[in-house]
Amino acid sequence: EAGVAQSPRYKIIEKRQSVAFWCNPISGHATLYWYQQILGQGPKLLIQFQNNGVVDDSQLPKDRFSAERLKGVDSTLKIQPAKLEDSAVYLCASSLGKGAGNQPQHFGDGTRLSIL
Amino acid sequence: QKEVEQDPGPLSVPEGAIVSLNCTYSNSAFQYFMWYRQYSRKGPELLMYTYSSGNKEDGRFTAQVDKSSKYISLFIRDSQPSDSATYLCAMMDSSYKLIFGSGTRLLVRP
Numbered sequence: 001e002a003g004v005a006q007s008p009r010y011k012i013i014e015k016r017q018s019v020a021f022w023c024n025p026i027s028g029h030a031t032l033y034w035y036q037q038i039l040g041q042g043p044k045l046l047i048q049f050q051n052n053g054v055v056d057d058s059q060l061p062k063d064r065f066s067a068e069r070l071k072g073v074d075s076t077l078k079i080q081p082a083k084l085e086d087s088a089v090y091l092c093a094s095s096l097g098k099g100a101g102n103q104p105q106h107f108g109d110g111t112r113l114s115i116l
Numbered sequence: 117q118k119e120v121e122q123d124p125g126p127l128s129v130p131e132g133a134i135v136s137l138n139c140t141y142s143n144s145a146f147q148y149f150m151w152y153r154q155y156s157r158k159g160p161e162l163l164m165y166t167y168s169s170g171n172k173e174d175g176r177f178t179a180q181v182d183k184s185s186k187y188i189s190l191f192i193r194d195s196q197p198s199d200s201a202t203y204l205c206a207m208m209d210s211s212y213k214l215i216f217g218s219g220t221r222l223l224v225r226p
Contacts, residue, residue: 004159040124042204042216043160056213091159103150105214107159 002026004108006092012114018080021111025073025094031055032069033105034077035091043091049075079113087115119143122205122217130225135192139205139217142186146207146215149181151190154202154219163203164190195224 005024013019025032030051035043046065048055051072060067064083069075079086089110095103122139129135137151148167152160164179166172172179180189188207192199202219 041218042120042122042206043214044216045213048213056211093159103148103165104162107161109157109159112157 004092004094004106006090006108006111008111009109010112010114012116013082014116015084016081018078019082019113020076020078021090021092021113023075023077023092023108025075025092026106029094029096029106030072031095031097032075033093033095034067034075035093035107037089037091037110039088046077082113082115084115087113089113117142118218119215120205120207120217123220124218126221126223128223128225129195131195131197133195133224135195135199135222135224137190137192137203137205137220137222139188140186141188141207143207143209143215144183144186145209147210148208148212149179149188150206150208150214151177151179152204152206152216154204156201160204195222197224197226200224 007022032049034046037043046060047057047067049069067077089112091110093105093107095105120141151164153163154160166179166181169181169183176193178191200223202221204219205217206214
């Protein structure tokens, strides 16, 4: 079984520029998550999709972050404009369903974003 | 106060030692408790998943939950250098949103 694929692995941009990350979940996984992991901290949920729909985006800074999941498969996360505090690893995860059966969440290896 | 507190370490032990990793939490609504292992430059992977209080064992790993004290533990027996990683505790309430601790770095010396 192929894992969660993310690209790019690394990205360096200047503040106020825009950036986009891509995620391909495990085949058949209905639920997709984007997490932000700042150095020395645990992952923090940004947004959760169930198929095409958004389940939870309460911690997504909507003035600069946006995400979409077209056709209920791949997803993109965009930041525009980037701020210095956005430097972090952006992790994508997927799982079969929602609720307690949502475990395990399978994580990709993330995109490491550095803002200069 | 953070919802989930975890000592960042690093924790350095010799090979073969018993390792104890711990988290405390403040939200009494948490029902599901997990431990993830994260190697450097990799995503987290689920190690243990428990519901409510009690113990759960899987090979060299034992997860322990004490809801009355709001305290969870992960024990690793016969630790190996390959266990060197960051260990993240995580919890869910009925909303099923994962709340992670900040992680403890573990180094097992050969």
